[in-house]
Amino acid sequence: MLVDLLSSQIVRTVMLGAALVGGLSGMIGVFAVLRRQSLLSDTISHAALPGVCLGFLLVGGRDLGAVMGGALFTGMVAAMSVLAIGRLTPLKTDAQLGIVLSVYFAIGVVLLSVIQAMGGGSRVGIATFLFGQAAALSVHDVRILGAVFIVAALFLLTLWKEIKLVTFDPLTAEALGLPVRHIELGLTVLLALTIVAGLQMAGVVLMVAVLIAPAVAARQWVGNLGAMTIVSMLIGAFAGAGGALISATGRGLATGPIVVLLACAVVLISILAAPRRGLVWQALSAQLARRRISGDRVLLAMDRLATDHDNPAYPSEKGMLETMLGRPLPRVMRRLEASGLVRPVAHHPESSPHWVLTQAGRRRAEALRRTGHGPE
Amino acid sequence: MAAGSDLHEPGLALHIEDLTVRYGATVALWDIDLDIPPGRLVAIVGPNGSGKSTLLKAVVGLLRPVAGHVRIFGQPISRARSRVAYVHQRAEVDWDFPATVLEVVTMGLYRRIGWLRPVRKTHRRAAMEALAEVGMEAFAERQIGQLSGGQQQRVFIARALIQQADLVLLDEPMAGVDAVSEDIILSLLRNLRDRGKSVVVVHHDLSTVRRRFDWMALLNRRLIAQGEMHDVYTPANLKAAYGGQMAVFADTDAEETAPSERVGGQL
Ligand SMILES: Nc1ncnc2c1ncn2[C@@H]1O[C@H](COP(=O)(O)OP(=O)(O)O)[C@@H](O)[C@H]1O
Ligand SMILES: [Mg+2]
Numbered sequence: 001m002l003v004d005l006l007s008s009q010i011v012r013t014v015m016l017g018a019a020l021v022g023g024l025s026g027m028i029g030v031f032a033v034l035r036r037q038s039l040l041s042d043t044i045s046h047a048a049l050p051g052v053c054l055g056f057l058l059v060g061g062r063d064l065g066a067v068m069g070g071a072l073f074t075g076m077v078a079a080m081s082v083l084a085i086g087r088l089t090p091l092k093t094d095a096q097l098g099i100v101l102s103v104y105f106a107i108g109v110v111l112l113s114v115i116q117a118m119g120g121g122s123r124v125g126i127a128t129f130l131f132g133q134a135a136a137l138s139v140h141d142v143r144i145l146g147a148v149f150i151v152a153a154l155f156l157l158t159l160w161k162e163i164k165l166v167t168f169d170p171l172t173a174e175a176l177g178l179p180v181r182h183i184e185l186g187l188t189v190l191l192a193l194t195i196v197a198g199l200q201m202a203g204v205v206l207m208v209a210v211l212i213a214p215a216v217a218a219r220q221w222v223g224n225l226g227a228m229t230i231v232s233m234l235i236g237a238f239a240g241a242g243g244a245l246i247s248a249t250g251r252g253l254a255t256g257p258i259v260v261l262l263a264c265a266v267v268l269i270s271i272l273a274a275p276r277r278g279l280v281w282q283a284l285s286a287q288l289a290r291r292r293i294s295g296d297r298v299l300l301a302m303d304r305l306a307t308d309h310d311n312p313a314y315p316s317e318k319g320m321l322e323t324m325l326g327r328p329l330p331r332v333m334r335r336l337e338a339s340g341l342v343r344p345v346a347h348h349p350e351s352s353p354h355w356v357l358t359q360a361g362r363r364r365a366e367a368l369r370r371t372g373h374g375p376e
Numbered sequence: 377m378a379a380g381s382d383l384h385e386p387g388l389a390l391h392i393e394d395l396t397v398r399y400g401a402t403v404a405l406w407d408i409d410l411d412i413p414p415g416r417l418v419a420i421v422g423p424n425g426s427g428k429s430t431l432l433k434a435v436v437g438l439l440r441p442v443a444g445h446v447r448i449f450g451q452p453i454s455r456a457r458s459r460v461a462y463v464h465q466r467a468e469v470d471w472d473f474p475a476t477v478l479e480v481v482t483m484g485l486y487r488r489i490g491w492l493r494p495v496r497k498t499h500r501r502a503a504m505e506a507l508a509e510v511g512m513e514a515f516a517e518r519q520i521g522q523l524s525g526g527q528q529q530r531v532f533i534a535r536a537l538i539q540q541a542d543l544v545l546l547d548e549p550m551a552g553v554d555a556v557s558e559d560i561i562l563s564l565l566r567n568l569r570d571r572g573k574s575v576v577v578v579h580h581d582l583s584t585v586r587r588r589f590d591w592m593a594l595l596n597r598r599l600i601a602q603g604e605m606h607d608v609y610t611p612a613n614l615k616a617a618y619g620g621q622m623a624v625f626a627d628t629d630a631e632e633t634a635p636s637e638r639v640g641g642q643l
Contacts, residue, residue, distance in 0.1 A: 034470070034473060158492060159491075161483075161486050161489070161494070161495060162486065162491070164475075164483075165483050165486050167473075168469060168470075168473045168475060168480070168483070169468070169469045169483070171433075171438060171462075171464045171468055171469075172462070172464065172483065172535075173486075174436075174437070174438055175436045175437070175438060175457075175460075175462040175464075176457065176484075176486065176487040177454075177457040177487055178486070178487060219474060222474065223474050223475075223476070223519045224474050224475060224476065224479070225473075225474050225475060227474075228474050
């Protein structure tokens with residue numbers, strides 16, 4: 001069945017469109033995440049709904065150009081409303097965004113109901129903008145998406161180092177004399193454009209996740225902005241194409257939620273498994289550090305006993321060490337033996353285990369004493 | 377306020393006249409007149425919220441004053457950008473940003489490199505030299521998120537050094553940094569001054585300011601005093617700037633400084 005699906009021209013078109021949307025979102029989402037604009041993104045995408053409806057009403061049907069135009073218009077008006085509320089009221093940013101999001105979304109839902117009550121062929125298409133339906137993408141739509149993708153990529157490429165500095169450190173960018181306001185405006189317009197381009201596939205409700213998730217996942221794996229942007233773009237494209245394919249297999253299955261679930265699965269894997277930043281890695285290295293520390297404590301304790309008895313080859317007894325360190329030590333001692341820092345010895349007539357520091361063990365204990373990285 | 381009044385504008389590293397800056401209804405700076413001679417290591421000192429950061433931001437044009445003007449070597453900031461380097465407080469950026477130490481230092485050159493031009497080998501070499509000056513060349517390829525506070529601060533200072541500015545402004549470069557970094561930063565600043573540069577530092581610690589700087593401006597929304605350290609560092613001036621908060625400072629000083637340096641001892 002998968003082969004049948006993939007060989008269908010329609011499915012391939014839809015998957016290409018969804019991959020473009022996902023890739024675009026992944027690419028621009030990096031900057032939304034780093035500039036802490038995920039709530040703003042959510043507001044713009046919810047506020048696009050009334051614009052979608054207006055576009056629908058104006059051309060009397062589902063035309064991606066008209067819908068995107070309307071969505072971009074109300075999305076940007078909403079973003080400006082946030083700015084205005086910030087200037088005129090003492091409300092905190094999250095409250096400003098929350099209010100604007102709800103008001104515009106409510107207007108959108110009212111318009112949506114009105115359009116659906118009007119009946120006719122048009123009403124079938126419009127509800128898909130809530131949760132997204134990639135299957136509605138036509139070849140013409142894919143061309144529009146491709147154009148938006150190219151515009152976004154060119155913008156990033158031409159202004160790459162300036163955008164990097166403005167994203168990381170806008171104060172310094174401004175002190176150096178870069179036109180920070182203009183670059184930020186460019187990025188915000190691009191963000192709005194990306195959101196409205198993604199609405200048909202992902203829907204207004206979940207679009208923000210398509211934007212944010214790939215960037216969050218990508219950050220786990222790489223440590224430079226260029227690589228992060230590319231990896232995020234690939235994750236977004238994968239989630240988009242995969243989501244479109246899966247939703248094509250089930251009748252009427254909305255695309256948005258599937259894409260989001262795929263992208264979030266990648267996020268989950270990345271948070272767990274990524275080197276250095278991943279939880280598994282961190283747990284393992286914490287464990288290694290704990291082992292090293294407990295080994296170090298034993299070495300220091302043996303060193304102290306040797307000093308106290310004025311005998312570098314003093315055989316430390318198991319029970320004595322366990323008393324000093326307050327816990328049982330069999331595994332630590334085996335690790336220390338394996339790394340050649342201590343050596344088991346017999347201490348006649350006692351039958352309990354004893355160890356002495358090897359040459360290497362004495363050196364390490366001495367280093368620990370000098371640098372002070374030890375117990376107490 | 378008498379110390380700098382006989383100097384003329386172009387001969388001054390920094391000339392500030394009638395400067396007033398507001399955030400909405402909050403007046404952060406009121407009618408500041410400040411003249412900083414070139415080639416000095418200058419401390420801007422005042423209690424929390426006294427407008428020290430605001431002053432630096434207004435000087436580099438990040439804030440638009442409601443009144444007054446600023447001249448740098450006689451010129452407005454718009455024409456003096458290439459002669460000024462500004463190091464803001466460390467916490468103003470997100471250190472989890474994906475970038476290496478070397479990359480951040482080259483950012484100081486972005487404007488000089490110009491639009492549409494990539495960062496080249498010569499720029500990276502200049503950045504390595506700046507990193508060597510702050511003792512961080514071994515960290516060039518390190519992620520900035522893995523640095524300690526003092527190392528972060530040194531990276532920012534390297535980014536300022538690379539700009540080869542004549543006036544360097546730093547906002548609390550020694551706050552929350554380790555002793556090694558503090559020594560390195562201090563000797564770098566002295567070195568800059570000895571090379572004829574003008575260095576203006578917002579300094580948070582009254583107990584160390586007298587030893588470390590040779591010129592001082594005391595600020596508390598208004599300018600309290602300015603001039604040579606030994607003229608300005610007087611109990612009366614400090615009291616005028618810090619008022620009732622003095623006791624707090626005297627207490628913390630006791631742990632950190634030799635008795636002769638204690639502000640409490642002076643009062
Ligand atoms: N962005 C801002 N918006 C509103 N008030 C601010 C802002 N930045 C600073 N302030 C206020 O201006 C005053 C001076 O702040 P600042 O220059 O940061 O002081 P300092 O650096 O001396 O601690 C303080 O009262 C502070 O609360
Ligand atoms: Mg400050």
